[in-house]
Amino acid sequence: MSEKIFEISFGIISYAGDAKGLAFEAISLAKEGKIDEARETMIKSKEGITKAHRFQTELIQGEASGNKTEMSVILVHAQDHLMNAMNFQQLADEFIDLYERIESK
Template sequence: MDEKIIEISFNIIAHAGDAKGLAFEAIKEAKEGNIEAARECIKKSKEGMVVAHRFQTELIQNEASGNKTEMSVILVHAQDHLMNAMNFQQLAEEFIDLYERLEK
């Protein structure tokens, strides 16, 4: 397997994992009534997701240019991490809004 694909995959996994962790931290902060801290965690989570997306975009652009990407369990795992982190981040934002409403 191409070492560049492995490197990109692990970068997606790392950045998406960090983003998901920050989203989870955001829910925890919101649950404790720290809405501003929760929103800061989500902001940082989104920043991490942008980095993960850049790596994914690199793969997409490479393949769109005619360079076939070899599929592997690592790449599938990376994509899974990215999608789960995106979903978790969206749910975390909903939780923050809900906890904020409950505080009022």
Template sequence: MDEKIFELSFEIISFAGNAKSIAFDAISKAKAGEIEKARELLKESKEEVNKAHRCQTSLIQKEACGEKVEMSVVLIHAQDHLMNTMNFQMLAEEIIDLYERIDNK
């Protein structure tokens, strides 16, 4: 496997993992009634996902320029991890909204 692809794959995994962890913390803050802190954490989580996207984009650009991007279990895992994190962020945003709604009643 190309070393650069391997490195980018692990960067995607790392950034996505950080993002998911931060989003989970955001839910915990919302549950504790700290809605503003929860929204700040969710914003931070999205910034981490953007870093993962930049890695992903560099892989897409390589392929678009005609370079062969070798598929591997690590790259597939990285993509899966990123997509799951993005879904988790969307759910976290909904959960935070619900906690805010409950707190305002």
């Protein structure tokens, strides 16, 4: 595996992992009734996903330019992290909305 693919993979893993952790933290904050803090934490989580997605975009642009990407378990793992974090964010947004609805009653 090339050094560049290795760096991109770990960039995705790092930012996506941080983003998922922040989304989980946001759910905990909402559960405590701290809805505004939860939403602010989700903003940070989404910023992390944006950074991870930039790494992924670099790969996609390379492929579109005719540079074949060497597949590896680490790259597949990175993609898995990114997709799981994005799914978790969607669920976190829903949980926050639900906790907000509960708090308003």
